[in-house]
Amino acid sequence: MRFSNIENGNFKNKKVFLRLDLDVPVKKDKIEDEERLLSGIKTIQYLIKHGAEIIIAGHLGRPEGKEEKFSLRTVASFFAKKIGYGQLHPRKFGIFNGWRLTERISILENLRYYKGEEKNDGEFSKKLAGLADVYVNEAFAVSHRPHASIIGVPAILPHFPGFHFLEEVRVLGGILKKPKRPLVVIIGGAKLDTKLPLVEKMHHFADYVLIGGKIAQETRILLKVAHEKIIPQAGRKKSVLLIADSTFNGTDISEKSAENFCQIVGLAKTVVWNGPMGITNGKSIDEDTERGTRKLAKAIVKSRSYSVVGGGDTLAYVKKINLLDKFKFCSMGGGAMLSFLSGEKMPGIDILEKNYSK
Numbered sequence: 001m002r003f004s005n006i007e008n009g010n011f012k013n014k015k016v017f018l019r020l021d022l023d024v025p026v027k028k029d030k031i032e033d034e035e036r037l038l039s040g041i042k043t044i045q046y047l048i049k050h051g052a053e054i055i056i057a058g059h060l061g062r063p064e065g066k067e068e069k070f071s072l073r074t075v076a077s078f079f080a081k082k083i084g085y086g087q088l089h090p091r092k093f094g095i096f097n098g099w100r101l102t103e104r105i106s107i108l109e110n111l112r113y114y115k116g117e118e119k120n121d122g123e124f125s126k127k128l129a130g131l132a133d134v135y136v137n138e139a140f141a142v143s144h145r146p147h148a149s150i151i152g153v154p155a156i157l158p159h160f161p162g163f164h165f166l167e168e169v170r171v172l173g174g175i176l177k178k179p180k181r182p183l184v185v186i187i188g189g190a191k192l193d194t195k196l197p198l199v200e201k202m203h204h205f206a207d208y209v210l211i212g213g214k215i216a217q218e219t220r221i222l223l224k225v226a227h228e229k230i231i232p233q234a235g236r237k238k239s240v241l242l243i244a245d246s247t248f249n250g251t252d253i254s255e256k257s258a259e260n261f262c263q264i265v266g267l268a269k270t271v272v273w274n275g276p277m278g279i280t281n282g283k284s285i286d287e288d289t290e291r292g293t294r295k296l297a298k299a300i301v302k303s304r305s306y307s308v309v310g311g312g313d314t315l316a317y318v319k320k321i322n323l324l325d326k327f328k329f330c331s332m333g334g335g336a337m338l339s340f341l342s343g344e345k346m347p348g349i350d351i352l353e354k355n356y357s358k
């Protein structure tokens with residue numbers, strides 16, 4: 001993959017549209033996990049050091065219209081404290097609302113408040129592109145979405161990937177090209193619409209596919225039937241599929257399933273994990289609903305495998321149980337990481353490989 005190198009860009013007195021991944025868990029005006037926000041800091045600092053003015057843009061959740069609970073105000077306050085003056089100052093950018101964080105850094109309100117974002121509407125992209133001279137993508141986690149801020153704006157402006165984005169492509173690209181086998185892919189959590197088609201693709205790539213969480217509960221039969229129908233590609237076996245049973249109240253995977261999963265993880269040379277096995281947003285780490293996920297996380301970091309964990313909720317959980325730094329690589333992408341590894345087209349990566357043309 002070839003991209004323009006941000007270190008060769010001229011940012012002096014240029015306005016940069018910086019697409020970050022701002023989709024973090026927010027509860028009662030508190031950010032529960034900042035990992036995705038922190039992954040953009042190096043790029044922000046680099047651009048500022050090289051004379052840019054930055055307009056940060058991104059989305060939070062899946063709002064239907066301008067739902068207040070999906071406002072980026074809390075995220076903006078985080079950045080104001082981390083890299084700004086501490087206080088938010090409301091600011092208008094054409095049709096867009098936002099806040100000024102410093103003289104040279106601002107942030108826009110949730111892009112998904114506008115219909116044009118998810119539709120990749122041409123006029124909407126032009127309005128966004130009109131705010132800046134250069135585009136930088138530091139939102140690997142959203143690069144599987146053909147949205148205006150991911151493909152529309154870089155189709156108009158000269159573009160670069162951010163530092164963390166590049167790292168994601170380098171590490172995950174290495175696994176995609178030549179994974180150390182056995183390769184175990186573990187998928188849990190929700191977002192069934194995104195994950196279901198990816199599970200099928202994974203059977204051509206992974207040696208074992210282990211499914212837990214909501215996706216196992218709600219699509220068990222579907223997953224099994226789809227697996228039966230898969231015809232292995234020439235020279236490769238299709239993966240073994242294991243779908244976890246759940247506990248009687250459905251809030252976690254059964255102890256037996258957790259044990260089976262841990263045994264398979266023990267054999268792995270590469271493990272890729274996205275999505276909790278049960279409900280993991282409890283305050284204490286001893287909650288019953290977190291037992292399966294905790295057991296699995298411990299087994300992964302104890303194994304000798306190259307371990308990759310990805311996705312907002314999964315990162316938040318392994319951080320809560322103090323295991324985040326034990327993983328070899330933390331991907332900011334959940335669906336994006338799985339899409340990339342299943343060989344899907346990634347619109348946000350493809351567009352960055354194209355040269356700027358008017």
Ligand code: 3PG
Pocket residue numbers: 021023061062141142145191194312333334335336
């Ligand atoms: C994520 O959380 O995986 C990304 O922000 C993408 O969100 P989406 O699945 O709502 O497009």
